[in-house]
């Protein structure tokens with residue numbers, strides 16, 4: 001088959017990834033063509049193409065053959081005809097900053113911890129974080145037990161802060177939460193990053209952010225996600241939804257990598273590992289959204305791209321009436337495919353993590369990804385049936401993930417030897 005590849009910068013933004021060797025970069029503002037078919041049947045198709053635009057972090061990749069995976073094509077042109085920055089680009093800029101920061105801080109670590117009280121109080125705070133993590137995220141907690149004690153308790157402290165942030169808009173006090181309350185929560189976050197924690201759980205996080213090259217930006221962005229949730233219940237397109245998913249879940253990936261650590265033997269760039277972590281957060285959130293369509297609709301919320309619903313001939317009423325039709329199945333198939341692509345991106349990064357962090361991440365990835373299989377097994381009825389992974393399947397996933405993480409390690413080692 002002969003392929004004619006054309007490529008140029010366009011006013012469209014293709015949300016996709018560009019793969020080159022062990023690097024994986026998002027590629028905004030690229031349109032490329034693989035001419036399949038003839039005449040009227042000719043179609044735009046994602047395929048191998050060459051790159052002729054500036055993709056952040058792509059230096060050195062110009063004019064080389066790369067593989068591009070496209071997740072969506074959407075207009076990102078302002079009324080004035082300028083190319084607007086897509087959410088993916090904005091988020092990618094955060095990824096670059098985080099990666100640069102980690103590289104810098106690893107070279108010159110911060111000063112010592114400023115936490116009030118003595119060491120035993122701090123230990124108590126970390127233990128409490130562990131208890132909370134064990135209570136609300138059992139499987140993940142078990143996985144963290146494989147990490148070194150220092151990493152494990154840092155992950156618990158991050159988990160607890162995220163949980164408390166989420167509780168603000170999802171917990172029992174949610175109806176009383178105002179943007180001002182979120183502003184106060186953000187001021188408290190800044191205080192703890194400056195070594196002035198408000199309570200003991202904050203003190204555990206203050207200690208963590210001092211020990212590991214964790215940056216405040218993803219934490220602030222998560223609070224921004226909560227603000228977004230307060231003011232918004234519809235998402236025009238995937239670009240808007242992507243930003244929301246970054247805020248509420250992609251950020252968790254960015255917060256975790258500095259603690260989990262990148263394997264010393266890894267050859268991957270820091271950005272590519274951060275990208276994988278971001279992809280995992282977003283894939284998890286999209287899966288969560290697809291699982292909870294019915295529950296969210298009962299609260300008047302639709303976390304689905306409105307333009308893609310319309311393309312399938314679906315409207316809000318179809319979601320509220322909750323009937324599984326062929327239109328709905330088609331829509332869901334596409335959404336599941338996109339989530340799986342993101343899981344696939346994430347998988348590539350897991351093997352670059354420190355050995356002790358690989359297993360818990362791999363296990364939670366497998367378990368979350370299986371929710372998508374369960375939605376399919378429920379014939380896409382996510383209105384009245386909750387897709388869940390059975391205990392038996394969970395038990396199988398754990399050793400499988402463990403073996404995979406060992407295989408990943410030997411693959412990295414042997415590629416070093418060769």
Ligand SMILES: CC(C)=CCC/C(C)=C/CC/C(C)=C/CC/C(C)=C/COP(=O)(O)OP(=O)(O)O
Nearest residue numbers: 249252253256276277280281284285288349350
């Ligand atoms: C892949 C690499 C390189 C690193 C891993 C980096 C990490 C840990 C990424 C994971 C990010 C993550 C856990 C995001 C949260 C996603 C999410 C939708 C959580 C849902 O939480 P709950 O609402 O408690 O879930 P359930 O409703 O399923 O209980």
